Amino acid sequence: MPFYNYECVSCNNKFEAFHAVNDVLNTCTKCGEQTIKKVPSVITATVRDTQRQQAGDRVKEAIEENRRLLLDAMDHNKRDHKP
Numbered sequence: 001m002p003f004y005n006y007e008c009v010s011c012n013n014k015f016e017a018f019h020a021v022n023d024v025l026n027t028c029t030k031c032g033e034q035t036i037k038k039v040p041s042v043i044t045a046t047v048r049d050t051q052r053q054q055a056g057d058r059v060k061e062a063i064e065e066n067r068r069l070l071l072d073a074m075d076h077n078k079r080d081h082k083p
């Protein structure tokens, strides 16, 4: 299901909703007023999610790399101490 951003004109509540393309959400989740408008940010949200995913992958890679280097260093130390 697609992802939509909504903004309430009445209380400025910004919220996200998942619903079918043909469905229309018109009630604010906070104040219950039917004064919300759809914010066209579906593409932006998708890009942001992709970037977050990539950033997460990069962090994971960095952690893996550090662990490898640490294990390597420990290996060398062991060898140095036990000739």
Ligand SMILES: [Zn+2]
Pocket (backbone or CB within 6 Å): 008, 009, 010, 011, 012, 013, 028, 029, 030, 031, 032, 033
């Ligand atoms: Zn509202």
